[in-house]
Ligand code: GDP
């Protein structure tokens with residue numbers, strides 16, 4: 612039996628954050644390079660998407676899980692966190708509530724996820740200049756407080772979407 616190659620490991624990566632922050636849109640943008648306006652059906656979860664990211668010439672396999680709308684009722688099951696190697700915690704830069712709620716999400720992460728889980732805080736919808744209520748500095752400060760990585764993205768324009776997943780993959784590779 613051949614020894615599994617480093618790149619055979621599949622890294623379970625989960626998306627978290629309030630309903631409406633753009634989790635499904637971010638994953639669709641990363642997977643297809645397209646933005647589909649309008650809220651995705653909360654009941655039709657897309658499950659997971661497998662993606663391979665190349666970091667310094669080697670391949671990192673990500674299995675990215677999206678919620679099926681359970682986050683609306685704060686009923687993301689503990690099983691969702693279990694075995695997650697990485698997580699992207701999103702808020703919407705137009706929603707102070709979604710930003711404030713990231714603390715509650717981080718509490719859940721602390722409780723249910725593995726201690727060494729790779730975490731990236733993401734301020735999504737950064738394309739909406741005028742309506743922004745959460746400043747970039749606010750996101751940066753929160754990320755520093757929790758010692759997690761931070762990025763602002765737009766699932767609409769695609770800004771930083773690949774970079775965010777790439778950074779997560781790079782960190783996963785570095786931690787091995
Ligand atoms: P989810 O509930 O977290 O999965 O959020 P969705 O992906 O369903 O997105 C919620 C709403 O925000 C939809 O109307 C999306 O079109 C919109 N949306 C998602 N990402 C962005 C973004 O980066 N920019 C803008 N302007 N709208 C976005």
Ligand code: MG
Pocket residue numbers: 634635636651653677678680
């Ligand atoms: Mg969704």
